Amino acid sequence: MRETPQTRPVIYAGMPSNTVDLEGFERFIFACATDQRFNAPRMMAEIEGIGGRYDFINRFLMRYYAIPFMRERLLMLKGHFRFADWEPDAGPGRTDTFNPAKTLLEFPLEKLETRELVGLCDLPSIWLQGLRKQKNIHAHWDGNNSMMEERNKSAAFGTGAFPPTIDLKQMARIEQWLLDKEPPKYPFPIDTQLSTQGEKVYAQYCANCHGRNGRDFNGEYVGDVVAIDKIGTDRHRLDSYTEELAVTQNTLYTGYPWRFSHFRKTFGYVNLPLDGVWLRAPYLHNGSVPTLRDLLKPSAERPAVF
DSSP states (O other): OOSSTTSOOOOOTTSOOSSOOHHHHHHHHHHHHHSTTOSHHHHHHHHHHTTOOOOHHHHHHIIIIIHHHHHHHHHHHHHHGGGGGGSOOOOTTEEEOSHHHHHHTTOOGGGSOGGGSOOEEEOOOOOOHHHHHHTTOOBTTTTOBOOHHHHHHHHHHHTTOOTTTOOHHHHHHHHHHHHHOOOOOOOSOOOHHHHHHHHHHHHHHTHHHHOSSSSOOOOTTTTOEEEHHHHOSOOHHHHHSOHHHHHHHTTTTTTSTTOOOOOOOOSEEEOOOOTTGGGOOSBTTTTOBOOHHHHTSOGGGSOSOO
C-alpha cells in the first residue's frame, strides 16, 4: 500500500496481493520453455557465465537429464494450462482458482461446458481465520468448504503437494499464525462526525450480512451463501466450480486420516466479514471494482477498466 504514487510502498502481511500477476508469470515461464534457446548447451553456458560450477556427474545430469526434463515438464504444463487462453486475462490481483485443479485431476477441458471455463476471482485477505472458524464461515467466495485445514491442503495440492510430500508440520505452523493474524488499523485521519453517521447506515443496511464491524462478525446472515439470482452479479466464478469437481476433490488424500470430505457445490456467494476492508482493493469476488468509493456508486457509474 502507498499513500501517494510517489510514496514508498508499505507491505502488510495478510493483505491480498493486488500487484502479483500469477498468470503473467506462468506465461513467461511457458514462453521460456518454447524458445529454441532453452537447450542444455545454451543454458549451461549461461549458468557458467554467472559463476556456476559443477563436477562431472552433475554436468552429465544437467546436460542429459535435468534441463531436457525441465523443458519437457514445462511444455506439458503449458498444455494443461491452455484454459488460460480461453478466458479473459487475469491481470494482477486475480487468479483462476479451480480450473488448475481440473487440469491436475485430468478433467477433459475441451469437453467442459463453456460457462465453467472462466473461473477468475479476486485474491482474498487471510486475516482472523480463527474468528471465521469459530463462526463457521465457509471458505472461498462461494463457500464451498467449511474446514480451514482442508482448504489449506487443497491450496497445497494446487501447487503440487501430494500425500507423500505434503509437510503437515509446517502447514500447521502457518495455520496457527493465520488464526490470530490481525488486519492493520486504518492509519489516516477519520472524520468522527461522518463516521458516526455512517455507522448508523452500516448497522441498518450492512451489519446483518457482513458483521457489526471488522472484529465483531455477529450478524444474522454472516457466512450464509446467498443465491446468485438474488445477488444478481457475475456468476462465472460460481459456475466454474461444479458438482463433478466437488465429488472428485472429496476423493483426494484417500487412505490418509485427512482425506477430503467437506467440499460441496453451492449456488451463490457467501456473505463475508469486512475486516481490513481498506486494504482489500480491488473489490467484489471478481476484483472488478477498484476502490470503496466506486463500490458505493451505482454499478453503471463504476469504471469498466482500471
